[in-house]
Amino acid sequence: MPDLGNLREQRQPLECRVALVSNDRDLSCNWVSALNTTAAQHENPLGLRFESVMHSALENYLLSEDKLQALIIDAGCSPEELKGAEILADRLHDLRAQLNVFLVAQDSFLSDQGGAPASVRKRFDELFDRRECNFNQMFRLVQAFIARRASTPFADTLKEYVFSARDAWHTPGHSGGDSLRNSPWVGDFYRFMGEHVFNTDLSVSVQVLDSLLEPHSVIQEAQDLAAQAFGAEHTFFLTNGTSTANKVVIQQILGGGGKIIVDQACHKSVHHAIVMNRVEPVYLKSTLHPQFGIYGPVRRADIEAALDEHPDAGLLVITSCTYDGLRYDLKPIIDYAHERGVKVLIDEAWYAHGYFHTELRPTALECGADYVTQSTHKMLSAFSQASMIHVQDPDFDEFRFRENLNMYASTSPQYLMIASLDVARKQMAMEGYGRLRHCLQMVETLRREVDATGVFRALTCEDLIPAPLANDNIRLDPTKVTIDVTGSGFSGKEIQVKLFDQFGIQVEKTTYNTITVLVTIGSTESKLLRLVHALKELARSPRRRRHISASRQLPEFTRLSCLPADAYFAETEELPLMDNGVAAEKKLVGRTCADEIVPYPPGIPVLVPGQEISAQIVQFLQQLLQGQNTTEIHGLIFRSDEPMLRVVKGFEKRAEKAPPAKPEK
Known part of the structure; x- marks a missing residue:
């Protein structure tokens, strides 16, 4: 049973609602009264409070009661009612997947083998006999299950170790901050960061904290x-x-x-993995929304066509949701891939919160993805760099996976990050639904107030979906709010600067005529008030519409001359990108790029290693580097401030290849 001692340390008193769902009024009244009496007589650090809910009112209750942590479902006295209880449990999971669910049944419903049917054991945490009425045991079991979900095995162990005040004769060298604390030169940094940043920064030699690379105790539990x-x-x-x-x-x-x-617009880490593992990519073209310069998902028809044309593919990688919050209708895509024997990885870096609110589901795992990667730090309460990999591949080889993981993971992991993952998970399991419900209410307020300015406009899903995706059932994560600033007469970058310089507000991203803000579980009413105030102030002084340069559409993908890995590791030379424009173009067109060239924003590669360079690509990159508002471009090499492209030696330019000789007659 989880240690309840840590729960006593909560500064605010906890309150956990437990609902008994029954149409038997007498049973409901008697049991709820008895369970609340039991709770008053026993240690109750979770603040368990029992109440009765009729079946007819249950769905509204689930959607409105943030403090609900468990349900006890009365299966009645017939096999039909038991089946109904199972159906109800499935519906409850669709609405609030994190809740503990218990079944009240009779032993006459047990299987011939003497146990509960597998369907019952799968759906319910524990079974109670309808006639036994052992309320002490029922109270303790409900409390234990909720306490288990509320536990943080790694974070608690880390805290206990720190408070045990052991002498450190091991790495890291600051030795719990002792090297900084009394220093006249860097003591201010110690005081700024706080003691626990240093005394929780420990060595892997502290065995009680388990091993991230080979976990067996508290990390594995977490x-x-x-x-x-x-x-x-x-x-x-x-x-x-x-x-x-x-x-x-x-x-x-x-x-x-x-x-x-x-997807060609996938995160750069996927392109890096393609190089590192000598993988042959089949790139899918992202769909551009030209009005706002936003790159959306790939058309479902294009994904299906690629799966049909490449039956030897081993993996499909999709980003859902995108940076701008656009979500695929994943299930038919994943099913289509699985029918052809292709594994599916969904990059859900921006969607770790999705499983914890009804309006945001289904998630990639619910749609059948084999692997899902999530940046827990982006939208939840974990520290930066803290992430998770979720697996449900039926062919999963855990031993090999751990070896692959260990090739990339540090042998000196930061324990604060691990603890933050443990705590972020606990928060979402215990109060994620309520936090996200509050987020969505704030989103509604923000959208309404932005539109009310008459100058700025909060873009809807319909606004953001490019025409080619109109029939793909693309959805929008409402926590990403993209605001069209065109009516202000300023560019997105200029509004970003004004918000920061004049109002102390930092937004997430911009395009040439939009800004995007994230509404997370850390957003507050005060922050919302200040953002709305700032936008209203800026709306009071629009300037006369000047020409705002339109988004430059990414040039077409050309072709791969060789595997990305072959290009990246090949013998190369550097050629100038500018060089009077036309001269550079003549030297570069037809050559094979050796690096990934990525303009920010939007962070989508213009070139990948092994790709043939076209005149359109050269001209596009030159335009980005000209003028007052130059674009940051990753992958370029600068020699004496001159931008250079690394190209592969030995690949002749296609334009210079001699035509094949005609056979003599």
Whole structure:
């Protein structure tokens, strides 16, 4: 049973509602009264309070009661009622997957083998006999299950170790902060950061804290709780981000080579994994919304066509939701891939919160994805770089996966990150629904107030979906609020600067005529008030519409001259990108790029290693580097401030190839 002692330390008193769902009024009245009496007589650090709910009122109750933590379902006295209780349990899972659910039944419903049917054992945490009425035991079991979900095995162990004040004769060198505390030079940094940043920064030699690379105790317990909370078969913690998570999964499926079908606009970590594992990519073209410069999902028809054309592909990689909050209708896509024997990885870096509110489901795991990577830090309460990999691959090889994970993971993990993953999971399991319900209410307020300015406009799902995706059932994560700033006469970048300089507000991203803000579980009414005030103030002084340069559409993908790995590791030379424009174009067109060239924003590669360079690509990159508002471009090499492209030696330019000789007659 989980240690309830830590729950006593809560500064605010806890309150957990437990609902008894029954149409038997006498039983409901008697049991609720008896259970509340029992709760008053026993130690009750969770603040358990029992109440009765009729079947007819249950759905509204579930959607409105944030403090609900468990349900006790009365199966009545007939097999038909038991079946109804199972159906009800499934519906409850669809609405509030994190709740503990218990069944009140009779022993006459047990199977011939003497146990409860498998369907019952799968759906319910525990069974109570309808006639026994042992309320002490029922109270303790309900409390134990909720306390287990509320436990943080790793974070608690870390805290206990720190408070035991052991002398450190091991790494790291600051020795719990002792090297900084009294220093006249860096003592201010110690005081700024706080003592627990240093005394929780410990060595892997502290065995009581388990091993992230080979967990057997508290880290494994924390990962098991995370798998349960997020609906996975297995969950693995990472302290170096979802970039590493994507690389681990791709190596697991395609290590040593193979074919991958992937969105061209995927995260750069996927492109890196393609190079590192000598994988052959089949790139899917993202869909541009030209009005706002936003790149959306790939058309479902294009994904299905690629799966049909490449039956030898081993993995399909999709990003859902995108940076702008656009979500695929994943189930038909995943089913289509599985029918062809292709594994599916969904990059859910921006959607770790999705499983914890009805309006945001289904998630990738619920749609059947084999692997899901999530940046727990992006939308939840974990520290930066803290991420998770969720697995439900029926062919999962855990031993090989751990080896692949260990190739990328640090042997000196940051324990604060692991603890933050443990705590972030607990928060979502215990109060995620209520927190997200509050988020969605704030989103409604923000959208309404933005539109009320008459200058700015909060874009809807319909606004953001490009025409080619109109029939793909694309949805929007409402926590990503994209605001069209065109009516202000300023560009998105200019509004970003004004919000920061004049109002102390930092937004998530911009395009040439939009800004995007994230409404997370850490957003508050005060922050919302200040943002709305700032936008209203800016709306009072629009400037006369000047020409705002339109988004430059990414040039068409050309072709791969060779595997990305062959290009990246080949003998190369550097050629100038600018060089009077036309001269550079003549030298570069037809050559094979050796690096990934990525403009920010939007962070989508213009070139990948092994791709043939076209005149359109050269001109596009030159335009980005000209003028006052130059774009940051990753992958370029600068020599004396001159931008250079690394290209492969030995690949002749196609334009210079001699035509094949005609046979003589």
